[in-house]
Amino acid sequence: MSTALEIRNVHKSFGLREVLKGVDLTVRPGDVVAVLGPSGSGKSTLLRTINHLERPDLGYVAVHGELIGVEVRGHHLHELPERAVRRQRTRIGFVAQSFNLFPNLTAQDNVAEPLVAHQRLARPEARERAVGLLAEVGLGDRGDAYPRQLSGGQQQRVAIARALALEPGLLLFDEPTSALDPELVGEVLSVIRRLADSGTTLLIVTHEIGFAREVADTVVFIDGGVIVEQGPPARVLDHPQQARTREFLSKVL
Numbered sequence: 001m002s003t004a005l006e007i008r009n010v011h012k013s014f015g016l017r018e019v020l021k022g023v024d025l026t027v028r029p030g031d032v033v034a035v036l037g038p039s040g041s042g043k044s045t046l047l048r049t050i051n052h053l054e055r056p057d058l059g060y061v062a063v064h065g066e067l068i069g070v071e072v073r074g075h076h077l078h079e080l081p082e083r084a085v086r087r088q089r090t091r092i093g094f095v096a097q098s099f100n101l102f103p104n105l106t107a108q109d110n111v112a113e114p115l116v117a118h119q120r121l122a123r124p125e126a127r128e129r130a131v132g133l134l135a136e137v138g139l140g141d142r143g144d145a146y147p148r149q150l151s152g153g154q155q156q157r158v159a160i161a162r163a164l165a166l167e168p169g170l171l172l173f174d175e176p177t178s179a180l181d182p183e184l185v186g187e188v189l190s191v192i193r194r195l196a197d198s199g200t201t202l203l204i205v206t207h208e209i210g211f212a213r214e215v216a217d218t219v220v221f222i223d224g225g226v227i228v229e230q231g232p233p234a235r236v237l238d239h240p241q242q243a244r245t246r247e248f249l250s251k252v253l
Contacts, residue, residue, distance in 0.1 A: 002065075004170055005201070047094070050170075050203070104146075115165050130161070138191065142154060171200055171202050173202065212237070218231065228242050
């Protein structure tokens with residue numbers, strides 16, 4: 001069976017605090033995985049180990065069969081040079097809670113910049129591609145706007161368009177609606193919903209339980225740095241097997 005993402009026995013500590021305690025997860029191509037859990041459970045750290053923004057202390061991550069951030073030499077894993085890791089990251093899209101747009105660039109140039117920086121397209125062609133991507137997220141008429149001229153929901157949609165620019169094989173979302181006013185959440189979720197329907201492989205850390213129920217193929221509940229429970233939304237959300245999952249859902253549903 002081909003896999004889009006394979007996480008095996010991943011551990012990560014910060015000082016004496018062990019944040020991830022042996023996480024295993026497999027995601028098939030085209031699947032949508034929603035990751036739920038309380039604050040401090042390790043959700044964001046898990047995402048950051050996938051694109052090697054955080055180096056696992058133990059274990060490994062592979063995306064479409066390729067080890068991320070490391071290579072095998074003899075019987076051991078060795079860290080890749082940062083340049084090679086940056087090249088790998090171009091195949092893993094990442095949308096953070098805060099939009100991280102360049103304030104001095106227009107929406108169009110924010111989306112075009114990765115294509116130019118990674119020498120995928122010359123600037124004129126990159127800007128043309130950006131116009132199409134902005135249209136895909138419902139912002140075809142805002143390409144000349146600067147981030148300060150856009151609402152939070154619009155800025156997040158620009159960030160999604162930027163993440164799509166390099167045509168990643170895997171797209172990670174770290175609570176993409178948590179920084180938004182409630183009335184702006186729907187416009188961002190609708191874009192993610194369309195991506196899910198298009199067959200893009202998505203891993204979404206979210207607190208939007210209803211959205212997870214609607215779009216996810218698999219719901220993962222993580223707490224204390226371990227995956228407590230995972231399975232189809234109908235089972236995990238409606239008939240959780242673990243007491244800790246039931247306790248968490250009773251507080252958020």
